[in-house]
Amino acid sequence: MEELLKTLNNIRSLRLLAKEIPLEQLETIFKKFELVVQERKEEEEAQQLVLAAHQEKIEKYKELLKSEGISPEELLEVMNLHRFNPSQHKKRAPRPAKYKYTDLDGSQKTWTGQGRTPKAIQIQLDKGATLESFEI
Template sequence: MSKNLSSLNNIRTLRAASRDLPLNELEELRQKFETVVNERREEERAREAEAREKAEKLAFYQELLLEEGINPSELVNSASAAVAGKKKRAKRPAKYRYSDENGQVRYWTGQGRTPSAIKTAIENGQSLDDFLL
């Protein structure tokens, strides 16, 4: 709580401060506080109404599922299984074959950075098609 609000929360501080204010200003402050409090009450009522409505909907759908012979936990488990069943992409097949600096035969899918051996060969006049499988 801020310093100003904590001083408003202390009755002694309020009494001391109110001695220096005329009554009409105190009445104006009271009206402003009432407005703020009423706004907060309305917000709380709206939140409570939304929570009640959501609970009613959940109960309705749960009852509907049970009437159809479906256990709600089965529904949750089937949804999580579908999300958890994400598969990895299959490894791409190689498109090119080349020999590296050590003379070993290597393969390249054609994606990603071009191997230095192929890059050097292309700079020396060879074509990428020369390395096709």
């Protein structure tokens, strides 16, 4: 693709390529290329019209707010009330411990049952103990 763009963008390469292609085929390619360029222009114009209409609506609503005495800050405040606000989000309470065990250092520890099994419990489980024997 990049090589094709280099060829199409260089007049010398185009002239060299044009010498190798019959004139009828070159004219067909030219017509197709013109059609593609025209379609692209129409798409760009349509997109510009949509953007202009959108901007016009924004200006219309700005004027309407101004005439009604509503400030943009007030409107934003009302709009933000309905959005998710992380600072107002309540964190869930930590899970209570389900299991109690003595770790390898000899100190008492607890485990919620979530995540990876603590090494001290896993060693005991491998020896044949049951998880229920560690329940609080």
